[in-house]
Structures are given as C-alpha cells and as structure tokens.
Amino acid sequence: MLEPHLFALHSLTLKQMAEPSQLADIVGVPEAELAAQLEKAEADGTVLARKGKYMIGPTGREALDAAYPTAFADLRSSAAVAEAIESFETGVNKQILDLTTQWQTKEIGGEQVPNDHSDPEYDDRIIDKVGRVIEKTGKVLRPIADADPLIDRFLERLGGALTRAEGGETDYVSGLRVDSVHTVWFQMHEHLLRLTGRERPE
Structure with a gap:
C-alpha cells in the first residue's frame, strides 16, 4: 500500500482544494497526521496550498502514477x-x-x-x-x-x-x-x- 506521504497525496485526488479536516474524514487518518504530511508535501512542491486548503500539483500526480503499480501490485x-x-x-x-x-x-x-x-x-x-x-x-x-x-x-x-x-x-x-x-x-x-x-x- 501507499506510504503516508503518498497516501496524503492520494487523498487529494478524492477531494481537491480541501482542508486537512475534510481529507481526514474521507480517508480516516487523524487530521494532525495528515496535516503534517501535507505541509511536507507543500515544502517539496508536490502539493499547492492556499488559505489552509491543499491541491495536488503536477509533480504530485506524477509521483502517484509512478507509485501505484508497485503499491497495488x-x-x-x-x-x-x-x-x-x-x-x-x-x-x-x-x-x-x-x-x-x-x-x-x-x-x-x-x-x-x-x-x-x-x-x-x-x-x-x-x-x-x-x-x-x-x-x-x-x-x-x-x-x-x-x-x-x-x-x-x-x-x-x-x-x-x-x-x-x-x-x-x-x-x-x-x-x-x-x-x-x-x-x-x-x-x-x-x-x-x-x-x-x-x-x-x-
């Protein structure tokens, strides 16, 4: 399965421009844990952030596309x-x-x-x-x-x-x-x- 960083990116494919609390409700991960992963993802450029909401970026989608075949093999x-x-x-x-x-x-x-x-x-x-x-x-x-x-x-x-x-x-x-x-x-x-x-x- 996906490791936590990639799982946070994956959650953004299910609801774009979302707050961590909204994503946590969807995927069942504690909000604080998800927020921490999204902050890291913002720092490495795989997600975009605006006014407390996050959206997956092109490099984030590329990372997921590369990871899915192995994670879900x-x-x-x-x-x-x-x-x-x-x-x-x-x-x-x-x-x-x-x-x-x-x-x-x-x-x-x-x-x-x-x-x-x-x-x-x-x-x-x-x-x-x-x-x-x-x-x-x-x-x-x-x-x-x-x-x-x-x-x-x-x-x-x-x-x-x-x-x-x-x-x-x-x-x-x-x-x-x-x-x-x-x-x-x-x-x-x-x-x-x-x-x-x-x-x-x-």
Whole structure:
C-alpha cells in the first residue's frame, strides 16, 4: 500500500482544494497526521496550498502514477478483484448513475423536467432503490474491501448519507455541498480506479 506521504497525496485526488479536516474524514487518518504530511508535501512542491486548503500539483500526480503499480501490485493481479471491479462498473455503478438522474429529473407529459421534489412518494421510491444498490455494492466490493479497508469506510459513509436522506435531508442524495450519496460514490469510484489502474468510463 501507499506510504503516508503518498497516501496524503492520494487523498487529494478524492477531494481537491480541501482542508486537512475534510481529507481526514474521507480517508480516516487523524487530521494532525495528515496535516503534517501535507505541509511536507507543500515544502517539496508536490502539493499547492492556499488559505489552509491543499491541491495536488503536477509533480504530485506524477509521483502517484509512478507509485501505484508497485503499491497495488498484489491487488491488481487478483482475479477476484478484477471480477469485483468489473461487476461494479457494469452493474451497481450504472445503477447509481441512473438513479441519480431519476432523482434530479422526472418525466411529465412525456418530457424530462427537473425534479422539484414536490412528490414525496416519487422521491421515497428513488431513495429506497438507492439503499438497495448500496447494500448490493457492499457485497460486490467485498473482495476489494478485504484487501483495502478504505472501501469499508466509503461504504459506511454511503450508509450515513442514505440515513440522512431517508430522514428527510434530501440534499444527501445528490447534493454537491454535503457528503451526499453522489459525492461519496464519486470519491469511492475514483479511489477504485486508482487502486485497479482502470480509466473512468466515458
């Protein structure tokens, strides 16, 4: 796996222009430890900093690209992992993207229009379907989670977002300003792509 300095850089591929506290919440590393690594990375030029927020720089990305094949060699050579990521891409990932579209729009009079969330029954059906996909995702990704515990953290965060959405905080389905299902899913997908060396589907 990645040593602490590179892991700090990796965290910035999951949320750019972020404070250490935000990154710590994503990857489960103590904030002080992550902040120290980011300060070192700023000093060596692999990250950029502005007003307490960090962003990975070109040399940081090059360092990660060079490190990933070795750091994740065992994981990338696993047939079970390859099968799991394929099932993820062709199954639950497409399902969650489709449900996000259904959440954001709805068909009225044969036309797709923005969902104004005035129909709680429609919204509840979508949230219920999202919950079933998240449950299935935990099973699909188990071979990868067994090799990389960060996957379980993503799944826990997805569950937390779902619980808030079920409780009426609808921003937690696809809102961009909170750790919504959509936001956490995007971060998890990015992490999976970097673990496995795959490209993000167009």
